[in-house]
Amino acid sequence: MEISRSTGAVVIETRILANMARAYVVSGQPEAGLRAARGAVEAARATGSAVALAQALYQLGVTLGATGAPGEAVDRLREALTLYRSQQLRLWEGYSLARLAAALLAADRxxxxxxxxxxxxxxxxxxxxxxxxxxxxxxxxxxxxxxxxxxxxxxxxxxxxxxxxxxxxxxxxxxxxxxxxxxxx
Missing domain, CATH: 1.25.40 (Serine Threonine Protein Phosphatase 5, Tetratricopeptide repeat)
Known part of the structure; x- marks a missing residue:
């Protein structure tokens, strides 16, 4: 991660952390997945890029949903949805809504x-x-x-x-x- 920070490629760091989050959860390491997903959000906020932040929030929402925190997953996915809508990224709106639906189910809604x-x-x-x-x-x-x-x-x-x-x-x-x-x- 230090290489990407030193070269100013924080957006790439955000994507790497988000992908790591998914890999950790799939491999049975949910806590490491949450740390990576939260790190991705932190890195994305530093970029000022709405798209990078939307992607990181989306992955954090998916990770939270997969690790049994549906309430926070709903909140993060709604944030991602708002950002995707502001950027007119329709397909990602669709993905966010589908993942939001799953999180809402987990929250008995x-x-x-x-x-x-x-x-x-x-x-x-x-x-x-x-x-x-x-x-x-x-x-x-x-x-x-x-x-x-x-x-x-x-x-x-x-x-x-x-x-x-x-x-x-x-x-x-x-x-x-x-x-x-x-x-x-």
Whole structure:
């Protein structure tokens, strides 16, 4: 990190820390992930770049959600969403809304989660946004199940599962398990 600071490439440092946060969480080191994500936000604030800060806040929100802090995750993801909107980065708005929906679900706020996921689907309806759409469909499906709309929820979960499976991402397993539980299998 000292190299990037000495050359003034703090934006690169921000991205590295954000990616490290994700890697730490996936490898079972959530505390290290949180330190890296918080470091990314600190570095991004130093740059004055709204986009770098939005990316760092987004990653911190995802990391907080993955480590069991949904309330703070909601706050950070809303901050990222506001910045992405101010920069007119529509795809990242969609991602932020999808992740916000997941954090709201973790905070037992299913109705709000359904709204965020639905908005994400409207924004993320671009050909290169399949992962974003799958995240939103997964959150919307789970929200609909909690709101006692099982048929619509299962439809969304199956749609998300198909995309996650096609993309070969680990979320496919979680959505498959949720679908099977909802079907009583």
């Amino acid at each position: 299913a109705a709000e989660a359904a709204e965020a996921a639905t908005e994400s689907l409207a924004i993320g309806a671009e050909p290169d946004a399949a992962y974003c759409q799958a995240l939103a469909n997964a959150a919307l499906g789970e929200a609909l199940l909690r709101l006692d709309h099982p048929a619509a929820g299962l439809d969304r979960l199956q749609e998300a599962h198909a995309v996650f499976t096609r993309l070969g991402v680990p979320e496919a397993g979680r959505v498959r398990e949720l679908t099977q539980r909802a079907q009583g299998l």
